[in-house]
Amino acid sequence: MLPQLSSLDDFRTALGGAPVQDQTAVAGAAARNGQLTKPPGALGRLEDLAIWYGGWRGSARPEISAPQVIVFAGNHGVMEQGVSAFPAEVTAQMVINFEHGGAAINQLAKLAGARMDVHALELDRPTADFTKGAAMSQDDLLAALKAGWESVDPSADLLVVGEMGIGNTTPAAALCCALFGGEAADWTGRGTGVDDAGLANKTRVVAEGVALHQSAIRDGLDALACLGGREIAAMAGAIAAARVLRIPVILDGFICCAAAACLLQTADGALDHAVAGHQSAEGAHAALLAKLGKQPLLSLGLRLGEASGAALAIQVLRGAIACHSGMATFAEAGVSDS
Ligand SMILES: O=C(O)c1ccc[n+]([C@@H]2O[C@H](COP(=O)([O-])O)[C@@H](O)[C@H]2O)c1
Numbered sequence: 001m002l003p004q005l006s007s008l009d010d011f012r013t014a015l016g017g018a019p020v021q022d023q024t025a026v027a028g029a030a031a032r033n034g035q036l037t038k039p040p041g042a043l044g045r046l047e048d049l050a051i052w053y054g055g056w057r058g059s060a061r062p063e064i065s066a067p068q069v070i071v072f073a074g075n076h077g078v079m080e081q082g083v084s085a086f087p088a089e090v091t092a093q094m095v096i097n098f099e100h101g102g103a104a105i106n107q108l109a110k111l112a113g114a115r116m117d118v119h120a121l122e123l124d125r126p127t128a129d130f131t132k133g134a135a136m137s138q139d140d141l142l143a144a145l146k147a148g149w150e151s152v153d154p155s156a157d158l159l160v161v162g163e164m165g166i167g168n169t170t171p172a173a174a175l176c177c178a179l180f181g182g183e184a185a186d187w188t189g190r191g192t193g194v195d196d197a198g199l200a201n202k203t204r205v206v207a208e209g210v211a212l213h214q215s216a217i218r219d220g221l222d223a224l225a226c227l228g229g230r231e232i233a234a235m236a237g238a239i240a241a242a243r244v245l246r247i248p249v250i251l252d253g254f255i256c257c258a259a260a261a262c263l264l265q266t267a268d269g270a271l272d273h274a275v276a277g278h279q280s281a282e283g284a285h286a287a288l289l290a291k292l293g294k295q296p297l298l299s300l301g302l303r304l305g306e307a308s309g310a311a312l313a314i315q316v317l318r319g320a321i322a323c324h325s326g327m328a329t330f331a332e333a334g335v336s337d338s
């Protein structure tokens, strides 16, 4: 059951007290894996994936039958600083494209057999420019976290979250810099494709934002309010709800992983139910994945967002589960064991 959220502290408490994997299912899945008709370890990381997934679903022989893809959209006040190669109105235009089935994620979600939901978050009310003040009030942050929290279908057995938000690689970089340290340049990339002058400007904006807010940031939720965005907070809310509901999550690209980082910097173990779907072409994604302790399933040079890389990775997880749950054991098949 998902508790109601009345405050940010409710969120912290729910995340900190979330249930862990079912250890009986982990042991059962590991034992089954050891009996399947293949040399030990021959399915590589697929074997770990299947055991991990079974542990969260409470089954030694799990299935994926109800994956959910959710795309959150938000607009950013920091766009006033000229941080993107595209204009802010593209966010709302792409939401219409999602609703009409015309975006990349529509095709990939359909291919993965996933339900897809789109949540546009107050696109007419961008967050504040974080170089001037906090991006969001505490109330706005709570509303965005709740939008994500309440969007997760409790009967889903796999969750993929992604985003659409022109300008959002800037808050994502600022969140990483504030949470993990280093220089603004370490975390700032080209996003949709800014040129060298654009990248230098964007790096300055990230540095200014972090300098302004760093002293007010004690955990990931503080960072989200100061430097985040509504779609970033909503992704965090959805990933957290999935943790509480024991629904495994596949993380998408740089912005999705920045949202996830805010959870990890709020409660230990907050991302134990999550795997990294892919490594995006955004320069700092590899470093961010390393901070999260996650190895990507795919690395295809994608830098689209929209949950596209994670939706593709559903097929990899499906492959892992199909082998794990469908293969014969040595005894069943009459194949000689080593
Ligand atoms: O997922 C990623 O790693 C990723 C990397 C670069 C860009 N994006 C997408 O591009 C938009 C943000 O880029 P920008 O340049 O406007 O900050 C936003 O809609 C994201 O979905 C996404």
Ligand SMILES: Cc1cc2nc[nH]c2cc1C
Pocket (backbone or CB within 6 Å): 086, 090, 094, 163, 164, 165, 192, 304, 305, 306
């Ligand atoms: C067209 C377009 C589609 C996107 N999807 C996610 N981010 C995007 C950014 C742009 C510019």
